[in-house]
Amino acid sequence: MRILAILIATLGCQLCLGQSLTISGRIVDEQHRPVPFANVVLLHGSDTLSMVQGTASDLSGRYAFEGVAPGAYLLKASFVGYKTASARLQAARSRSCDLLLQRDSMSIGEVVVEGERSIRSIDKSSYLFSEAQIAQVSDGRELVATLPNLRIDRTSDALATVNGKRLLLLINGIKASDEDLRLIPADKIRKVELYDVPPIRYMNDAERVVNILTKPLDAGWSGNLYGTLGQMFSNASITLSHVRGDNRFTFHYGAHINMKREVRNRETGRYAYRIGEENYLYDYLRESLKWGHQHNFGLTYTRSREQSYDLQIKASAHTDNEWMEADKRISFARNTLQEERTGRLTDRTESLVPTLDLYFAKYFSERSTLVVNLVGSYFDNRQRTRSTESGTTGFDDLMLLDNRKSSLIGEAAYLHRFSRAQLTVGYRSQCNFLSNRLRNSVSGQPQSERINTQKHYLYAEISGKLHSWLYRASLGATADIRSGEGGFRHLTFTPVVMLGYAIDRANTLRLAYDSDTRMPEMQQMSEARILLMSDFYQTGNAELKNAHRQSWRLSYDLQLRRFSLQAALFHEQTRNSLFDSYRSGDGCMLLQTDNAKRDIRRGFELNLDWTPWKFLRIGGSAEAAQQLFQPSEASATYRCWSFPVTLYLSANYRNFSFDLYHSGAPIFRGSTRAASRRPPTSVWDIRTAPCALCFSASSPSCRTDTRTAPFPKAWYATTRTTT
Template structure:
């Protein structure tokens, strides 16, 4: 009698195992020397210039990335620029005369000021210009300008996504599919310029939630203000990640009073999600609250065809997959920031998330002999229920000083996550005539617990008007406990029994202690920054069961970074940069236990993996012109101890996959991004990334040399239709590419969306179709030790979504501004 088990008792997890199992490792901090960069450049200024600073009228903070335009007496545009991250701007090389300077930012009233330059004064510094929502223009000019779709910072590309259709009705994963340089595959894995080593930050800070599978689906896109892509991050950032960093900047609610945003979405095939995000700012407190939920069903299907040609045998087999994945999740976050005084603030926040799901799959396998005749057929039913739970607590302290230009911030973060999963297998094998050969029942319960601590301290100080020094420290400590059992069903006893040799318990400790320092500034047309980060890493892998083996890998490394920018003209900038990065092996990559859940495709880790080191070089040019911008760049990445997934063929055609270090790898690439706005109603963004990959190394089967070209491109456009309906399309294409042991197939998709404002622009309805032509498929071919594989996989991606968004705002800040200007004191709060 068949018996399907879907729930099992999981051994308890003790993330603090290292206190009793640390195997003699001496923990603690090491003394590290901070290397400071000191740079000096001299220059002579021979023409007039205008400079100043912009501030946000709602919170008195510097306003970065705002637009500054300068017009002559005939109202003709002379020059333009944008404010830096500290809100400062400068327009140089101006002849004497009278000008009108305009400062603008999306959602704020444009401010104008008349400026007169004379020959007896080379530089005019204007008083700080304050931009406020609904504020009065200094000379009654009411022109406003939208923020550029893409902006180029010294060390990053900034994509402003507030106008995206996906931002109105999707999640962060949908949004990233529209960002140049970024590719999101069928499983939600993100790659940057073709490399999967991407790390995420939230508001410029690390977060435990970014390490969870599917975390992008938990972030509501309408809460995201911009996405910053750092392919060469500076020394102040964690160097982890082959490709670079993606910083997701969330919208900050600064208006006094109560604000709330509601998002509801429904998609074909039982897909539903909703969220409520609220903010209440009163007095010295600014409190935020968020609640979200999601239910998602996705089918997946695919095939794999294998042909084996060994010295003593030849055969083939054909696999098909047909399954469904269900996931239900709920999230909650709460935080408050308290303004201690005019210099300091303290923030405390936390988030909690839980999810349950189940994956079911029917896999059929046909086995053929050397004559192509059918030998047997296997039908394998796989049912995998799983549960996840994680929470994070953090405290942030920030202070400035009486002397402007100095800032000190400190943060501490604690997080825990637990995941349990049971893999249930029911397999029946039939002969070519349909007679039953064999049947078996197995299950493999597993549990994974992770505890993480992050402490960080950062200090910055301006030196004069044009230079800035930064230094800081950060420690990250994590403990992981992984339990995996393998059970076989016994027909006689009618119960499962544990196979000790195929079961494991694996512990992993990783401590990273780092200090950094950077120095940068601006001299005439040059902008520069240089820094150094030093890190001491301690790691211990302990396979408690079944072998009791311990593996340690402790190392000290330094990571320099250098950035140099030059303003070729008032509308053109050229930049060069270099940084060193690291890709550290994860606990799954290091666990030497062999996972035999799939008897024909085994998986194991490699405890001897070394960290991969990446030296990255870039040269970029951005040119602004009448209808848009052009950004072009070339890059080169040199990799040593390259971590790659490799597959070995065992006797009987069984494959075992693991990770290995290859000697080296190189990427040579070029990236082009163009934004166009031919009219007020139509804008277009086109991007392309082409690169050559070279891989050198030695595996068990011999030398590996995989060279090839890869290309990806994206075309995105939006058009404002009649009745105030905005439409948007995104087309993506990725060419065939190379891996260490084979080739990837081409992949493409086309998305289409519409957005209609309603309820006096406080709400909107959206209609989106993802992968309209059902082309988002993943396929590859490999040739390994006489075993040739052709595979294709598809996860449901053609989906129609309908969404509704509504914003509730208490118009309190506007009344306060009227009162401060001598207006009417009467009236209560309005909604």
Template structure:
């Protein structure tokens, strides 16, 4: 591996050197730059822009506009040219022909105005929009803003529909079959574990989401965490001016009722821009779990049949507000404050039958769990963006502070019965409280400079400090009095500091662009199991290289290749050795000795006509952290934890293609095939060397008729193998319809998720001493009605400020 990478670096160095020599001997060239706008003079982002020779319309170069609608062509010799712009849903647009002479080093092309591709169908005006799925140079984008299904759904439910993304029964997110995904909100990592992230995403209204970006091979500019890449959820950038906003009200019903309301406001006066969002909601949901398992001991085999009903109620209040102030044309300072105030109540009823044969039980027990959890958080960001010159030289700073206070009060009442229903023994009453505090500080700086017309330099540094304090206080009933339970009471304190820096260098040739980067991260951590007097200290320095090469074969054919190395540090909750009980025979426990895992990823991509995208990927993860089930032959308990296995090899192919059947009927299909192989020389007393091929297909149909917009989406995932778990197939169908009223200010949307109520999470594991089958059914079939009203003026773009708090938030534990 190291030899191959060294050779690759030599190749990149040769390419850069050859480019520099050629540049010294080349003719004087010009940089042509310009801007693309719509008919309302608003910038058009990520449109295709092509430089043509005026005499014969032959293609010279092609590129994409950035998020400000700007584009640039480098290294253009003297001649007569014109520029063509195209994007989905708009008519092609051209500039007038213009002359570039040999004495000009920079030329501003005329502004391009592009018009929407409107067409009349039986007296109804139909305006094409961005496709649901788009493939860009380094990422796949799901345009949620245009989706009927976005209304009424929360962010987690929308994320489950993104290409190649799955969410399992424990809310772990996978991309192309691989776990270890890093989730960002507006380019800022969430600093939350799977459980807390799920709670946050469930409380985020889908109508506030603009798009979801899936970045499977990130550059050195991003934090090195996440072995299967990054999911970036982009919230809407309000482009209205003056005082404006929107109000969304949503109601949904399946087996239980849920509702949410959100209000967004923006105001701009002179150089000051204010923005804010308030949201509240109630989520009621049911989760059914059946577990069949058996445990072998020296003298006998015990069979367990467990049925659990989990009723969950979440009430949340979220807020986000901030401001930007332009001190000059080149400098903008700002701040953002986010807060969360969530209460969660869990009422679980579990019945477990025990016997020496599967058919007959010798006894059974009922466990009633009453759990109240609170989540309080506040995050603040101060930022400064300084444009040093007009050639793209810029400097930015971010300072972030986040504090989480989570608390859980739980009661476990277990009653024991004989097969005839009579009492078998005295009941067992347990209680516990688990206050948790997490504090995060981060400082980040980024610098960008255009060294030459074709050579771009980026550098940055970041420091983060994290402290978590978890105190489990457990009690057991003793003759009517609750006393301290020393077998469960524990305190775990974790400190972590990470210092990081990166360098990126990008070179553009006529049809090829190359970017090479290197990121270094030094980690120092201390895990202190206070009650058990166990201290785990670690210090390590890691380097994370990345290389990206993109080449345009012709107007319709593009290829790319990329490589990156990444790390996944254990989530804070996975390090915490506390036990979280479903009943006395089923619980979850952390592992303070978990090590970080490292992944080397390669990806080859091909794009045809900017629409059909094919990617091939391979990655190898060492010390892979994997969820496993262990058994205690003495207590008969089965518990879930995480262990480091030897390695994971992952192969995948993804094909995405939009299509048009008729003027009123468009669609998109995304197919992913993957194979994963896990290896461990020693696991539960045996060797693990298992893998299985699997696939996922997602198809979406969009319809426009008589003023209505409709969408139908279907998803199928085949059975797959993950570690010691076999996961059964999953499939579902969703549909929705919407229409606008009151001059498009009021939008009404009706949708149904999982129409046929087919989505289930069924898992089995039969490895060494583990023998169990799990059948889980969440409340997935929901009918939703959503009303959205937009109000205010429209001209000046409001702000959606990004911050610098990155990797650490992604590892916080909470409920949900």
């Protein structure tokens, strides 16, 4: 018995000595708000110069030390602009300890939260800004544009990515526009979340997502006036916003006028094809003039009660009027018959798109949120086209096309935050109703057609951090449905799996797999025929299937104080990829959309962002990609390499700034160089000091922009005023 007691005691001591604990908690300020990126260290209680572990608090101010042995410790937290806080712990079991940081009045004027104050998650980076960064910009949009791989496109005057990826803008989690971001003062931005892999809710909407989290906005009026006068096009916009208590009203009007009435676009093309026993050659030179104008209106009401709910009602309308005139010189051959022809095309298109967007988010607690979004839109498009062509088989075709499309999108999502993870569960449904009415020389009598489609999407996603490992896993089930004749029902599972390893605070490795589906556009499924040239028509394909894309990606991220780099190897494979194909049938040639047998794209991508000095920023991206494309089982596989490169340079000194953006993409097919190359484009933007065009002497920002466009002999003069 004595020996047994000794063995039990010895085993108990070994268990106690081998026990590991967890010490966790939050770092908060005097208002009990979380302090992200605070330095947290755990020291030995008997030797406070010896550190056990160190970490940084996350965006919620939370920290955790795992695998800690029982004993006495000193816990310390520090952050620039705050006094260091500490607490002594006697840890016999896992426990929680919160630390409160107080403002340091002696160093409050020296608070610096630079670009390196960022935290990396599995799919995003979160950024804070210094007072110096805020002082150098005039509004929130210019501040956000200083983040890696983001810029302001001076041609469209919109926030964009350097490498051309589609961008979605959110403000406090709600979809927003550039105009909304311009109205936010730079000092009201609390932090910015930049997703290079969008959350599962937005994966079909964009390739990059920017979420701007703000402080409470000041009550009163704010506004923005912007105008561009140019040889090629002119833009104008006005935005007014009024904040009163929890309520905000915003009005926006924008116009774009295309004035290329004196600038002709030249296009050359050659078609060699065979119909039955007849061989055709169609060689043409087309010179076209295109002009028009677009207008958009928007009225938004927002009511936000902090930690309670967000409500937004947005009504908008977009109008588009386009005119085109084109003249053709044609060399036509049919077997032994050869003749010179002339052609003439006039086209007028009018469209109206009203939209109503309802958004509601309910915060049950600091960790639980329910989001409901309902969007309804109506598209009315009318097109009148007259096309004539001389010659023995010439034609005179008048086409009248009337399209009407209604869409209804509804979504509900529940978000829950755990201590070290986040869960999202949601459902989205989209219903589309299209009606076509076409009359031309082909149909004789008006043709009517109706196409109804549905897309149902059920998804769940969890992401978080475990020690130095980052993870994200999600599963979506997508049902693509077309009703009526030629209809289909396709159920596709679209998983997303990401695994990352944080080597240290600056270096991260990630491995990702994701997939999604793409439903064909309604016009691609329409059976209506549109005459393009003699015996040549464009039509839809009622047998189209939805496309399913799968992607694998291995990436390395480096984030330093003034330099960031992302390098990635990728492989994408799309089943039933959609592409434009030509085929002969019914005594003519048809241009229609088809599903490809094989479509693979793989290669290497590099993104850089460097700020050698505070006034200079250099960025860019480069890609080397190979595409393998097989249109059908009986066709050969086509191979080509492309090398898109973008360069971006921005210099700022006091009230002067200079931006340069250049992009180009040489393409090589097989071992020979392709005959066609995408021409590089350059946009130069020079801005000078404040001018006399301000309508308010108290305006914090008023500049006159002068630029040259990527067109010869083009000029632009721009003025912007923000109050």
